[in-house]
Structure formats: C-alpha cells, structure tokens
Amino acid sequence: MSAATPSAQLTAYAPRVRVRRGISVGFMVIALLAITVSILMLGALIVEIAVDGAARLFTDGGAVSVEARDGSIVSDLPTPEGMGWLSWVLPIAILLPFVGPRVVHSVAHGVVHGVPRVAERLMGLAVVAPVAVFLHILYVRFESAYFIEYAKAVDIDGATGNVLQLFGEASGFQVVRLVIMGIGLPLALLLMGWFWSHRMRKPSLLIPAILIGAWIVYLFMDPWFLSSYPSRSPSGAGIFSAVTGTFYMMTITAAIAFPLGVGAAVYLEEYARRNWFSRMIQVNISNLAGVPSIIYGLLGLQVFVRVLEFERSVLAGACTMALLVMPIIIVSAQEALRTVPPSMREAAYAVGATRWQVVRHHVLPYAFGGMLTGNILAMSRAIGETAPLIAIGALTFIAFLADSPTDDFTVMPIQIYNWVARPQAGFHEIAASAIIVLMVILLLMNAAAIIMRQRTRTDW
Amino acid sequence: MTAQVPGPPGGPAQDSVRSLLAELWRERLQPSRTGSGRETAAGRLIHGALFLTATLSAFVTIGIVLVLIFETVEFFREIPLIDFFGSTKWSALFAEKQFGVWALVWGTGMIALIGLIVAIPLGLMAAVFLSEYAPPRVRAVVKPILEVLAGVPTVVFGYFALVSVSPVIRDIFGQDVGIYNALSAGIVVGLMIVPIIASLSEDAMRAVPRSLREGAYALGSTRMEVSLRVVVPAAFSGVVASIILAASRAVGETMAVTIAGGGNPQFGVGPLEAVQTMTAMIVQLSLGDTPTTSIEFKVLFAVAMTLFVLTLAMNVVAQWVSRRFREEYE
Numbered sequence: 001m002s003a004a005t006p007s008a009q010l011t012a013y014a015p016r017v018r019v020r021r022g023i024s025v026g027f028m029v030i031a032l033l034a035i036t037v038s039i040l041m042l043g044a045l046i047v048e049i050a051v052d053g054a055a056r057l058f059t060d061g062g063a064v065s066v067e068a069r070d071g072s073i074v075s076d077l078p079t080p081e082g083m084g085w086l087s088w089v090l091p092i093a094i095l096l097p098f099v100g101p102r103v104v105h106s107v108a109h110g111v112v113h114g115v116p117r118v119a120e121r122l123m124g125l126a127v128v129a130p131v132a133v134f135l136h137i138l139y140v141r142f143e144s145a146y147f148i149e150y151a152k153a154v155d156i157d158g159a160t161g162n163v164l165q166l167f168g169e170a171s172g173f174q175v176v177r178l179v180i181m182g183i184g185l186p187l188a189l190l191l192m193g194w195f196w197s198h199r200m201r202k203p204s205l206l207i208p209a210i211l212i213g214a215w216i217v218y219l220f221m222d223p224w225f226l227s228s229y230p231s232r233s234p235s236g237a238g239i240f241s242a243v244t245g246t247f248y249m250m251t252i253t254a255a256i257a258f259p260l261g262v263g264a265a266v267y268l269e270e271y272a273r274r275n276w277f278s279r280m281i282q283v284n285i286s287n288l289a290g291v292p293s294i295i296y297g298l299l300g301l302q303v304f305v306r307v308l309e310f311e312r313s314v315l316a317g318a319c320t321m322a323l324l325v326m327p328i329i330i331v332s333a334q335e336a337l338r339t340v341p342p343s344m345r346e347a348a349y350a351v352g353a354t355r356w357q358v359v360r361h362h363v364l365p366y367a368f369g370g371m372l373t374g375n376i377l378a379m380s381r382a383i384g385e386t387a388p389l390i391a392i393g394a395l396t397f398i399a400f401l402a403d404s405p406t407d408d409f410t411v412m413p414i415q416i417y418n419w420v421a422r423p424q425a426g427f428h429e430i431a432a433s434a435i436i437v438l439m440v441i442l443l444l445m446n447a448a449a450i451i452m453r454q455r456t457r458t459d460w
Numbered sequence: 461m462t463a464q465v466p467g468p469p470g471g472p473a474q475d476s477v478r479s480l481l482a483e484l485w486r487e488r489l490q491p492s493r494t495g496s497g498r499e500t501a502a503g504r505l506i507h508g509a510l511f512l513t514a515t516l517s518a519f520v521t522i523g524i525v526l527v528l529i530f531e532t533v534e535f536f537r538e539i540p541l542i543d544f545f546g547s548t549k550w551s552a553l554f555a556e557k558q559f560g561v562w563a564l565v566w567g568t569g570m571i572a573l574i575g576l577i578v579a580i581p582l583g584l585m586a587a588v589f590l591s592e593y594a595p596p597r598v599r600a601v602v603k604p605i606l607e608v609l610a611g612v613p614t615v616v617f618g619y620f621a622l623v624s625v626s627p628v629i630r631d632i633f634g635q636d637v638g639i640y641n642a643l644s645a646g647i648v649v650g651l652m653i654v655p656i657i658a659s660l661s662e663d664a665m666r667a668v669p670r671s672l673r674e675g676a677y678a679l680g681s682t683r684m685e686v687s688l689r690v691v692v693p694a695a696f697s698g699v700v701a702s703i704i705l706a707a708s709r710a711v712g713e714t715m716a717v718t719i720a721g722g723g724n725p726q727f728g729v730g731p732l733e734a735v736q737t738m739t740a741m742i743v744q745l746s747l748g749d750t751p752t753t754s755i756e757f758k759v760l761f762a763v764a765m766t767l768f769v770l771t772l773a774m775n776v777v778a779q780w781v782s783r784r785f786r787e788e789y790e
Contacts, residue, residue: 259513260513260516261513263509263510263512263513263514264510264513264514264516264517266510267510267511267513267514268514271507271510271511272514278514280518281514281515281517281518283779284517284518284521285517286775286779287521287772287775287776288517288520288521290705290708290709290712290771290772290774290775291524291712291768291771291772292711292712292713292714292739292767292768292771293712293714294712294714294739294742294743294764294767295524295528295712295764295767295768296524297742297746298527298528298742298760298761298764299520299523299524299527301746302527302530302531303523303527306752323520326516326517326520327517330517354500354503355503355507356500356502356503356506356507377607377611380611381611383613384611384612384613384614384615384616385613386613386614386615386714386715387614387714387715387718387739387742387743390743390746390747391742391743391746393746413613413615413715416615416616416619417615417618417715417718417719420615420618420619420622420719421719428619428622428623431619432619432623435615435616435619438613438616439612439616442608442611442612442613443608446604446607446608446611450604
C-alpha cells in the first residue's frame, strides 16, 4: 500500500471521494481570460518597444556583433559550435521529470479505469509547453552571455555592453517559432476536439484564434529587451540580468521556504498539543505576516549580509525573501491540512500506522495540492517585493549573470524601480515594458494557482 | 451544506455537531502526543525536526526585535531621545543633522489617511456587493480578480502614481503642484489596500448567519436595508479589523510612496506637497552607501523600530477588536 500512488489510495479508501469534474465553463472563462490578458499585455509590450526603438526590432542575417565602449561595432565573432541542440535537450530534460510520470500515470490510470482521461491529462502539456519554450529562450539568452564572455576573452575593448545582433532570422528564433507551431498546433487541435466533443463548440473556436494571435505576437516580439543588460541609454537597456536574477532567487527562496513552511504547518496541525506554546506560535505567525517587508530587509541586512557574511548575494536575498513569505506558506498549508477529514487519520491509526506514516501517506497527499497553491501565491508575492532587497543592498546595474549563489544580483522590481526613479521619459517607457513582463509572469502564476485550487478541491 | 435551502431544523444542528466532533478530535482524541504512543526512533527524529521548523517563526520575531533594538540602542547613545521624539525637523543627510521623527510620521500618516479615505468606501462597497448582491457566478470571478489585484507589486503602483495619477492631479490643482506629491501616492496606496478591506470585510459579512437576513426580509426589508442595517452592523468587528489591518499595510507600504511621494521630510506640509514616509526614508538611506558605523545607518534602525512598533500595535489592536467585539451567533 505504501508504494501506491495517491489516487490509488483514494480509490481504495473512499471511492467516492475524488469527484473529477470536467472542466467547467467558469474555469474555462477564467483560463481564457488569463490567456487573453497575457496576450494583450504582450501586445502592449510590442507597441511599447516598437515606439521605443524600431531599429531594435528587426535584425539582419545571422551575424554576431558586439558594441565596444568606443562605439565601434565588432562583428567577426565566431558562432559557438554544437550548442544548438543543447538548447532543446536541456529544457526537455528539466521538464521531463515533472511531466513524464504524470502523463504515464494518467495513461495507465485511464487504461485501468476505462476512462478516456488521456486527452484531459494531456492538456497539462498545454500548460507545460510554453514553459519549455520559455526555458529555451532563456537558454538562448545564456548563449548571448557566452558571446559577451567570448568578447571579453578575445579582449575587445570594454565589450561588456549589449550583444547587438545575436541571432538573425535564420537561426534560433526561427526555430522557436517553428516549434511553437509544432507543439502549439497539435495541442490546439487536441483542445479544440476536446471542447467540441464536450458540447462547448463556440469556445472551441476561440482556441485556434488565440494560438494564431500568440504566434503573431511572438513573430514580432523584440528579443533584445529580454536579452540585454542594463545600459545608460534607454534604447539599449534590457532586463536580462533582472529576469534571470529573479528566477535564480525565486528558485532558492522556494527551496528554503516551502519545506520549512510546510514542516511548521504539519507540526502545528498534526503534532502540537493545543497549549500555550502552539497558541503563541500561531499568534506569532499571524503577527509576522503583518510586519512591513522593509523590516525583513533590515533583518536580512544584519543577519544574512553582515553576521553570516553572505554579502549582497543571491543567497542573502533568497533567505530574506524566504523568511518574508514563510508566514503565508504556513497559514495556507495549515488551511490545506485542516480540509483533510479526521476520519482519514482515524482509519490509518486504526490499522496501526505510526503518526509519521499517517502524515506522510495519508494527510500530505491530500493536502499537497492546497499547499502547492499557497506556495505559488507566496512566490508571486515574493517576485514583486522590492523593498527588502533594496535594504539588503541588491544592486541595480548588473551587466553579468550570477554564476553562483554568492554572486551579486538584481531582480525585476528593483530594475523597474531604478528606471522609474530616473527623470528621463525614455527610462519610464522601458520601465513600463519591464512591468508588463513582470505582470505577465505574475498573472500566469496566479492563474496557475487559481486553476490548481479549483482542480484539487475535493468535497468531503 | 444545507445553507442554500432553509430545510429541516436538523441541518444546521448537524453541522454544529460535526464541527464539535472535529474540535473534540483536535483537542482530546487525536492519538497521544509527545513521547507515548507508537512512534519509532525515526518518527521522533522527524517530530523534532518539525518542531524546529515551527519554532523558527518565533526565532524570526526574536531576530527582528533584537536586530532593531541593538542598533536603536546604539543610536540613542549618540542622539538623546528628546531629539528623536521631541523634534519635527529631519535632515539626516545634511552636515547639520537633525533627527526629528515627527517629520516622517507626518508623511506616513498623511499618505495612510488619504489611502484610507479612498479605500474605505470602495472596499466596503465591494464587500457589500460581493456578499449580498453578487450572484455566486459573478462572485466566483470577482474574488480571484481581487486576489490578483492584491498581488500586484507595489513598484507597479508607484509607476502608476507617477505616470498616470500625478499628471491628473496637476491638471486639476494647477501646474505649480510638484510631480511628486503626497496626494498621488496616497491615492494609489488607497487602491492598493482596497482588496484587503474588501476581501476581509466580505469574509466577515458572509459569516453573518442566514437567519438574520431572512428575519429582516420577513419583516419586509429591502435588500439595501438588510445589507446596511443588519449585515454590516453584525459584521462590524470584522469590518473594523479589516480597516485597521489595511491601515497597517498602508503605513508599512514602501515602494509606491518612495517613487511617488517625493523625498521631502517636512512636518506640517499639505497633501499637494512632497513628503517622505518612514519607509521611504529607509529606502533612501539604504540606496546610498552608508557605512555601518555612521549615525545615518543607526537611525535607519531607530526609524524601523518606530515603524515596527506602530504596525505591530495596529495588528494587535485589529486582532483584539475582531475577538472582543465579535457578535456570537448560535
């Protein structure tokens, strides 16, 4: 029994429990809304950038060139050999552990129970595919970092500026577009067929429309803004270091905060006696949630930056952020644990399970969806927090990528603040562009949380 | 479960029996706790690890208090208490330094006040609408949108204040109003805390039992009368608590007021002038490369201490209000 999957346990204990509803119209409206809004925002991003500098929008040929500090363009850089295929293998390798078992499990489940759920589960791929594409883009951006390092190595004078023309029409981005169409079109047809067969014919027609829209948006999207480093001139500035810094920090933050927060919630809900101590912890957690974020920044400055000597690094930022979001994670995980009915625990105890076995095999699997939702919401809070990172001294002008957790870093909101705080209107415009990118990420995270909450909700 | 239909009198009673049982389970019956019972050595190890994660939050609080107290004490060794709390002049970055915290409290208070003036009507109207008027389907869509709105980064609101709100204010009040002013910052802070008031008040209003509403309807009340004279008074403690919490959030708000409020710590200036809040001052001093032994670095913590005590007091008051004045039904 212990090796069984959560759903097998569910069917074993309470066959009626997991009521898997089809995708409701309400859910679909929200999902479509989220997608449409993201696309509109991307569209606004294009307009913003088109106004900002049409010259940056179009590129010619596949040549690579680097702007030297004296303004001259160095264009005879060699392209790295054999890096192209990695950019696809890597994202897939990263995603496979997450997607693979789920698809296999769903197929097996469908076969065992004779329910045609495969199509429904494959829709998970529709969510995952954009992530793969994004990772690919990120990887391509890392290649641009390679060029800058190369330019430094061959001693091109001060070539820490922007890589001007990295991939032309004939290379990387063409491939991305092709694959979007390659993944996107079959998925669109799949989705369309699914909606069509479930008597939602009008919505089903929206899907190809959305996909084509997204494709057109991508066709015109300016890669340079996402791929450039901060610069003294608005037209050359980009948010590459900020975006990667944000993702770097978020990963570490989640890795720290999620286990600690869930651990605390499990202790408070499943282990602790109801005595003065657990009440104190509980009151303390709700008070911590109300502490202004800048004060966490000062805590991080003294404890992580100065006492533990992490310096102004990604690690210091991530630790500070983890403390900041932990109350949110604890509270939402507690709520998730409370939805697990006592009868589940009683049944497990009745067959002789130890307390940890009860928690690990019965309580956690049920509550996990809710916990994950809380975690996503907490991360979406952390991704927009600026003040604590300013307090610990994250820098605003980072023209390189962090190699290790002890490197200097910057994140998107700090970059935005830096641009907004400047008087020139040009910087305000790119601040707006960066805000759009940030908001798209945030909306996607929130939409994912809302969808997950609806999908994992069970009625007892 | 039986909330939709008035139903037989057994329904609500059953619910309360069920919740009583759940409570009983938590309080008394859950298999034995520490020490006794079936727990292996590894299980006890896990127990200990989980205990440590739970106590971490207590250490965070202790850490915050210690860090703040340590540097604050250092600060007051150099600057007497009376210069900090008894003066209204602030000039930390000039040669002749003055540390009258009231100049910062003035800015903080004004922006929070403007924010509340904007947010209370909007938030309460949204809460009443969601709880009393909105059909479930509308509510199911609007509530998540409110949550998303609550998650918008404050730096985005700051941009909004500077680029969109401030020019409008200048159009209304004349171009001699500065681009950085307290009013624009206050308005966006208000927008920022609307979701808090709306969401928490709505929770309180939905907790008001159905029988109260039905009683009022039976007497021939309109929906408006039920909302404003029955539901809102019944949920009053929750509403007040939500407003205090929102005020505490407005006081602790940082980036929007830093971007749009200007950097002018002056006591007694009007809402159309630039002001500086406590949080904005902390950001300003953090951005500069302040040596850790300097008085500017220490005053950072003295101000943060003031801010911490202020917001903590507000949160505690909010919790106390919602407990003390809660109307108990059933």
